[in-house]
Amino acid sequence: MNLYAIKENDHQQFLLITFLDQKHFFSFMMILYFFIIFSILRNCSSQLLPPLPAPNLTFLDQRLALIFPIIQNFKSTITLDPLGVTQSWTGPDICNYKGFYCDNPPYNTSAISLASIDFNGFQLTAPTLDGFIDQLPDLAIFHANSNNFSGIISSKITQLPYLYELDLSNNKFIGTFPLSILNIKTLTFLDIRYNLFTGIIPPQIFTQNLDAFFLNNNNFVQKLPDNLGSTSALYLTLANNKFIGPIPRSIGQATNLLEILFLNNLLTGCIPYELGLLKKATVIDVGYNMLTGPLPCSLGCLESVEQLNFAGNLLYGQVPEVVCSLTNLVNFTLSNNYFTKVGPLCRELIKKGILNVEKNCIFGLPNQRSIVECLIFRGQIKLCPLQKTYSVIPCKIPKFRPNRPARTERHLISYSALSKHTKLY
Ligand SMILES: *[C@@H]1O[C@H](CO)[C@@H](O)[C@H](O)[C@H]1NC(C)=O
Ligand SMILES: *[C@@H]1O[C@H](CO)[C@@H](O)[C@H](O)[C@H]1NC(C)=O
Ligand SMILES: *[C@@H]1O[C@H](CO)[C@@H](O)[C@H](O)[C@H]1NC(C)=O
C-alpha cells in the first residue's frame, strides 16, 4: 500500500472522532495544538540535521571562478541534451567539462583561463548564446557545428579581445548577418554556413582580416558587393544562397584566394576577365547560376587551378584552348551550357575524363542538346559589354606545358563545407 494513502486515512479518522464528540471540544483543541507543534517540529527537523558538506569550489584560477556561474546559467537554459554532455558540467573543474578547454591567456602566462569551447556535434538545444559566449572574456575559439542553437548573435561578442575562430555552422540562427562580427578585429575564421540568416552581408566583412569565410546555405539575398575582391580570405564559399547580379570585377584583387565557390546562386552577367588573375586558386566554382557570354581567355592564366566548374549556366562560344592547356586541371566541368566548339587540346581532356561538355551544342560529340534548343538559344544571345577583354591573356603562356604529375586525391576544404556536419579545421 502507498505510504501517502495510509497517512491520509489516519488524518481523516482523527478528525472524524474528535468532531463527533462535541463535549470534548477542549480536548480536541489541545490535541490539535500538539498536532501543530509536532508538525512544526517535524518540518524543522531537517534543519536540525548536520548540513550537507558544501561543494568543494576551489578553482584553479580566479578567472574560472568568475565564469562558473555564467556556464551554470547557460546550462540551465539548455532544453535538449540527447548525448548527455552537460552531465560533466558540474563542480569547479571547468577545464575538464566536456567541450571546454583551458589555457594560459596571452596577457598572463601563469594564469589559467577558458580558452576554447568545442561543442561540435553535441546536438544541444538552447534558445540563445546571448549572455554566454559574450561573457567569457578569454575565449579564443568557439566551435558549435551541428547544434540547435537559435536566436540572434549578441552584439556583446565584440567585447571578446582574443576571439579568432567562430563556427556557428549548422544551427538555427536567424536574423540578418550579425553586425557585431564586423568589430571583432582578431577574427580570422568565420563559419556561419547552414543557418537561417537572411538579408544582406555588409560589404565591410570583405575588408576584415579573415582567412576563411563560409556562408553557404543561408538565405542571403543581394547583389554581390563590389568590394568582394578586397577579401584577404583563402577560402570563400558563397554557395547555395540567393546572390544576384554579376561577379564583381574586383575579384581579380583577391589574390590570396585558394578556393572560391559561387555555386548555385542567381548570378547574372558575363564572367569578368579578372577571374583569370587568381593565380593561386585551386578551386573556382561558378556552377548553376545564370551567367552568360564566352569564357575569357584570361582563365588560361589560372596556373594552380585543379577544379574549374562552370556547369549549368548560359555560356556559349568556343572553349578557349589556352584553358585546356592548364596542367593542373583535374576536373573542368562545362556541362549544361551552350558552347559550340572545342579544339584539339580540349578534346584531349575530354578523352582523359577531365573535361565534361555534356549538354552543350557541340555537334559531333555525344550527349548534346537538341538542334532546336541550340537554335533558340542562339537567337537570344546578348553580347558582353567588355567584349575586347575576352581575348586578352594577362600572363605569359609557356610554349610547351609539361604533362602534369599524377595528383593524389586532395582534401578540398570548400567542397567539404557543402555538407552540414563537416569540421573544416
Ligand atoms: C578541494 O579541492 C582542491 C583541489 O582539487 C583540493 O586540493 C582540496 O584538498 C579539496 N578540499 C577538500 C576539503 O576536499
Ligand atoms: C597572473 O595570474 C596569476 C594567477 O591567477 C595571478 O596570481 C597573478 O597575480 C597574475 N599576474 C599578474 C601580473 O596579473
Ligand atoms: C531543435 O529544437 C527544437 C525546439 O527548439 C526541437 O523541436 C528539435 O527537436 C531540436 N532538434 C534537434 C535535432 O535536436
Ligand SMILES: *[C@@H]1O[C@H](CO)[C@@H](O)[C@H](O)[C@H]1NC(C)=O
Ligand atoms: C567534377 O566537378 C563537378 C562539378 O563540381 C562534379 O559534379 C563532378 O562530380 C566532378 N567529377 C569528378 C570525377 O570528381
